[in-house]
Amino acid sequence: ANGYFTYDPGFMATAACESKLTFIDGAKGVLLHGGYPIEQLADKSDYLETCYLLLNGELPNAEQKTEFVDTIMKHTMVHESLTNFFRGFRYDAHPMSVMVGVVGALASFYHDSLDINNAEHRQISAHRLIAKMPTLAAMCYKHHIGQPFMYPDNSLSYSENFLHMMFGTPCDDPKVNPVLARAMDKIFLLHADHEQNASTSTVRLAGSSGANPFACVAAGIATLWGPAHGGANEAVLEMLEEIGTVDNIDTYIAKAKDKSDSFRLMGFGHRVYKNFDPRAKVMKETCDEVLAELGLDNDPLLAIAKRLEQIALEDPYFIEKKLYPNVDFYSGIIMKAIGIPTEMFTVIFATGRTVGWIAHWNEMISNPYKIGRPRQLYTGHTARDFVALDKR
Ligand code: SDX
Helix, strand or coil, X not given: CCCCCCCCHHHHCCCCCCCCCEEEECCCXXXXXXXXXXXXXXXXXXXXXXXXXXXXXXXXXXXXXXXXXHHHHHCCCCCCCHHHXXXXXXXXXXXXXXXXXXXXXXXXXXXXXXXXXXXXXXXXXXXXXXXXXXXXXXXXXXXXXXXXXXXXCCCCCHHHHHHHHHHCCCCCCCCCCHHHHHHHHHHHHHCXXXXXXXXXXXXXXXXXXXCCHHHHHHHHHHHHCCCCCCCXXXXXXXHHHHHCCHHHHHHHHHXXXXXXXXXXXXXXXXXXXXXXXXXXXXXXXXXXXXXXHCCCCCCHHHHHHHHHHHHHHHCHHHHHHCCCXXXXXXXXXXXXXXXXXXXXXXXXXXXXXXXXXXXXHHHHHCCCCCCXXXXXXXXXXXXXXXXXXXXX
16 A cells, blocks of 8 residues: 555455466476376377367367368468568568468458357367468468478378478478477477466457457467567577587576576576476477487587586576476477577467467357456556646
């Protein structure tokens, strides 16, 4: 209370929303989607099956899975006029700036015919977004490097198709390495949803006004871009490359401890996990598999990452601050090994997270909801009379 206003402590409670999709226990490092542990989904399921789980609350049976996969793969192409939209961007525009634009533009293709109060229309929106995000992501990359766009090949799996659109060309379209496709699928799966993180909360708040779901997801992409959130995977690689050798690690550990120029170890820490991030453990295993498959076991960045992790897990400062590797710590090393440039890392994160965003949007719109209206703690002037210009 500042003598003018008194605050109801109950009002101060952080607004929380109800959801059945994902459960996190940050203290125990637990992440469940529909009750299934992320470790089991990563090991036994795949991305599209997890998409079905997030959209429907249950894992699909064989018939449901076949129908869902067919529906998604049937809609991987985007309207040909969207290719013109890409050409309006400079080739060196950050791919996340392009994704915000083109996903927002999708709203113009699905606006007049879309009734968000119609459950079937909501399902169609979800399916179209999941189907088209890899195509748009790959188009971002092709525009960035000046190569022609590759059309989807729907005879491939979802993640094989993405790598085909990323690295194939009309002149040379080699078979996708199944180990890399499986790693890509795990990266999408591990990023699928994460409860009320900043970008998902943005999608929910935007959706609470009744806005077009494609525009709401574009708002989520904008939020994810920040280095404190989805942009961290790009920042991890930049940090590892700046460290350069294992010998330099101590200097950076010291910078993190004394917070010199507010330096933070990218890929460490989490708003919720104050123990290990279960996704990071799976990502580390996948990283080892991919680098072994590509004969990159001696990748210097991996050596720096592993040494950094070991020091951070043993150092009393990081233990006291509860700073463990998060989902972004190893994902960048995997993506670099696959051949994805750092500026595309957060686009990959957004592609995987699209199902989480649209599942949360659908869950909110499917139930009675009100427009979001965060309140504030006012710390400005109390009421006062206007002062004429010649008196100031
Ligand atoms: C994601 O919400 C989600 O679920 C997000 C996400 C998802 O799937 O959607 O999980 C994805 O965003 C993962 C996080 C990726 N970001 C990074 O890796 C960037 C580096 N990490 C930090 O910036 C930070 O850890 C946050 C933002 C992730 C979490 O910050 P918190 O929990 O709010 O912690 P804090 O900022 O209050 O810091 C607590 C203390 C501080 O020291 P003191 O002021 O107590 O002395 O820990 C220190 C911080 O200085 N600290 C770090 C640090 N993170 C926090 N010190 C060094 N390196 C770090 N990374």
